Amino acid sequence: xxxxxxxxxxxxxxxxxxxxxxxxxxxxxxxxxxxxxxxxxxxxxxxxxxxxxxxxxxxxxxxxxxxxxxxxxxxxxxxxxxxxxxxxxxxxxxxxxxxxxxxxxxxxxxxxxxxxxxxxxxxxxxxxxxxxxxxxxxxxxxxxxxxxxxxxxxxxxxxxxxxxxxxxxx
Amino acid sequence: xxxxxxxxxxxxxxxxxxxxxxxxxxxxxxxxxxxxxxxxxxxxxxxxxxxxxxxxxxxxxxxxxxxxxxxxxxxxxxxxxxxxxxxxxxxxxxxxxxxxxxxxxxxxxxxxxxxxxxxxxxxxxxxxxxxxxxxxxxxxxxxxxxxxxxxxxxxxxxxxxxxxxxxxxxxxxxxxxxxxxxxxxxxxxxxxxxxxxxxxxxxxxxxxxxxxxxxxxxxxxxxxxxxxxxxxxx
Numbered sequence: 001x002x003x004x005x006x007x008x009x010x011x012x013x014x015x016x017x018x019x020x021x022x023x024x025x026x027x028x029x030x031x032x033x034x035x036x037x038x039x040x041x042x043x044x045x046x047x048x049x050x051x052x053x054x055x056x057x058x059x060x061x062x063x064x065x066x067x068x069x070x071x072x073x074x075x076x077x078x079x080x081x082x083x084x085x086x087x088x089x090x091x092x093x094x095x096x097x098x099x100x101x102x103x104x105x106x107x108x109x110x111x112x113x114x115x116x117x118x119x120x121x122x123x124x125x126x127x128x129x130x131x132x133x134x135x136x137x138x139x140x141x142x143x144x145x146x147x148x149x150x151x152x153x154x155x156x157x158x159x160x161x162x163x164x165x166x167x168x169x170x
Numbered sequence: 171x172x173x174x175x176x177x178x179x180x181x182x183x184x185x186x187x188x189x190x191x192x193x194x195x196x197x198x199x200x201x202x203x204x205x206x207x208x209x210x211x212x213x214x215x216x217x218x219x220x221x222x223x224x225x226x227x228x229x230x231x232x233x234x235x236x237x238x239x240x241x242x243x244x245x246x247x248x249x250x251x252x253x254x255x256x257x258x259x260x261x262x263x264x265x266x267x268x269x270x271x272x273x274x275x276x277x278x279x280x281x282x283x284x285x286x287x288x289x290x291x292x293x294x295x296x297x298x299x300x301x302x303x304x305x306x307x308x309x310x311x312x313x314x315x316x317x318x319x320x321x322x323x324x325x326x327x328x329x330x331x332x333x334x335x336x337x338x339x340x341x342x343x344x345x346x347x348x349x350x351x352x353x354x355x356x357x358x359x360x361x362x363x364x365x366x367x368x369x370x371x372x373x374x375x376x377x378x379x380x381x382x383x384x385x386x387x388x389x390x391x392x393x394x395x396x397x398x399x400x401x402x403x404x
Contacts, residue, residue, distance in 0.1 A: 027222065027223065030222065030225045031223040034223065034225050036225045039225065108214060108218045108328070110331070111215065112218045112221065112223070113224060115218060115219070116223065127219070129183070130215060130216060130219055131219055136182065136183070151179070151182040152182075154181065154183065155177065155179075155180075155182045158184070158212075159181055161211060161215065162207065162208070162211055165211060165328070
């Protein structure tokens with residue numbers, strides 16, 4: 001096979017794939033950061049990193065998980081470099097009140113805000129599991145935790161949502 | 171397995187049912203109820219996460235990217251006044267639009283919206299076991315006649331800040347949905363037809379029953395069925 005002719009084609013299709021996945025990556029980053037501008041920045045940085053190390057991805061079918069992992073790491077890196085300012089949830093709530101009337105999803109507003117209120121240690125594994133489709137073992141490996149610790153964090157995340165959401169205490 | 175172990179497993183993934191957990195649930199009603207609640211939460215959690223995150227839409231807050239204005243202050247003030255005026259006009263226009271386009275019945279609209287978000291509820295699955303149905307109804311303080319048509323979907327759903335039973339009843343004429351709105355009072359029977367659904371809001375002693383079907387359905391027949399078979403307990 002003539003590699004000099006194939007490689008650009010492969011790269012083109014990979015770039016297209018990144019672009020197709022971009023909205024999902026931004027959605028994931030938004031749930032991590034609660035700020036669209038920061039989320040866009042995080043995804044931009046993550047895609048650059050992914051592009052630079054594109055040869056490291058051995059299984060093309062795993063590209064989504066791979067990119068989500070890079071987004072998650074880029075977000076963590078951002079926090080390590082400098083502390084981001086605290087997001088004012090009240091500001092979001094005020095904005096949501098008007099927006100949700102249009103979207104007709106008012107009943108989920110409380111839950112959406114409760115997700116953002118979760119501490120990172122609970123929210124990140126929960127998002128990885130529910131949005132990213134990561135298994136407990138994969139989350140443990142990525143977050144450098146034991147599997148029981150991940151199980152506990154997922155349990156606590158849902159339990160906190162459960163109590164915020166108004167279900168009775170167990 | 172202890173209840174504590176079981177709840178960690180349920181809370182870490184409500185859909186998973188490893189053998190040890192299944193065995194525990196078979197003999198523990200409290201953990202079974204906990205799992206049912208977690209499954210309801212999980213369904214809503216997944217719905218919530220498919221919606222955009224309620225994020226701040228301000229400019230970049232990237233560390234180091236401090237917001238600075240390079241414009242003269244007077245120009246900024248002038249622009250602010252124009253922006254304020256434009257905002258007021260926009261708000262007035264939006265209010266007018268809302269007034270013109272407001273749904274005829276917001277309760278019916280919310281019910282339709284909720285049902286539209288759970289299309290899987292209409293699947294003609296197996297009949298909900300009596301115990302499961304009784305549990306959903308008991309939480310809302312509702313009694314149902316034993317000879318009523320079979321229920322194929324019974325969940326406790328988040329609706330307007332509370333938890334309400336959401337049932338799908340299968341009849342010879344087709345399925346219909348009932349949402350049991352305890353404490354919601356309306357003055358009289360209200361028919362609605364919107365978003366591809368039609369139905370009726372039925373006032374009852376203790377609350378309201380929202381009865382609806384897909385497309386055009388015989389709302390009165392379903393309403394009679396509901397009136398005969400469901401009642402709010404004191």
